Amino acid sequence: MRAVTCACGGCDGGDATHRILIAGIGNIFLGDDGFGPEVLRHIGPVDPRVRLTDYGIRGMHLAYDLLAEWDALVLVDALPSQGAPGTVHVFEADHQSLTAAVGLDAHAMDPATVFASLNALGGRAPHTVVVGCEVVDVEHRMGLSDVVAAAVPAAVRTVEDVVAELVIRTPVREG
Numbered sequence: 653m654r655a656v657t658c659a660c661g662g663c664d665g666g667d668a669t670h671r672i673l674i675a676g677i678g679n680i681f682l683g684d685d686g687f688g689p690e691v692l693r694h695i696g697p698v699d700p701r702v703r704l705t706d707y708g709i710r711g712m713h714l715a716y717d718l719l720a721e722w723d724a725l726v727l728v729d730a731l732p733s734q735g736a737p738g739t740v741h742v743f744e745a746d747h748q749s750l751t752a753a754v755g756l757d758a759h760a761m762d763p764a765t766v767f768a769s770l771n772a773l774g775g776r777a778p779h780t781v782v783v784g785c786e787v788v789d790v791e792h793r794m795g796l797s798d799v800v801a802a803a804v805p806a807a808v809r810t811v812e813d814v815v816a817e818l819v820i821r822t823p824v825r826e827g
Contacts, residue, residue: 686795733788
């Protein structure tokens, strides 16, 4: 496991060579909702143009970070169960359908609210790939359910594969 960059506001925001942001989102105190942060804890070293950050429940912080010029965003998050808990899904985000009507909301973390906050701040979301896992529950407890915990290694490989493809497609910028 490796250390994950904190979104506390006191950390180095990166340099101009960072073009791909991997964002783990979710509340570790709500069971399987902590899937995104847990996956990030297991990701190995990344390309220098990639920044790995556990945003937890700090949606506004993610929206502010997205005001920088990113070529791509990989969101790692828990997904509502569609009947197959532990299933890992990968899809490209449709920013039009994911943009909620709310505007700025400092306390919400779902992707729609993050993108709406970003729009309200005058920003534009980069190409976004979501790597998510269907949850068993989001009850008040720490730790993932056994089914979702078992999906973490597959999600790590999926994130690494997605990022490898994005790095190939992303031009190198002088930093």
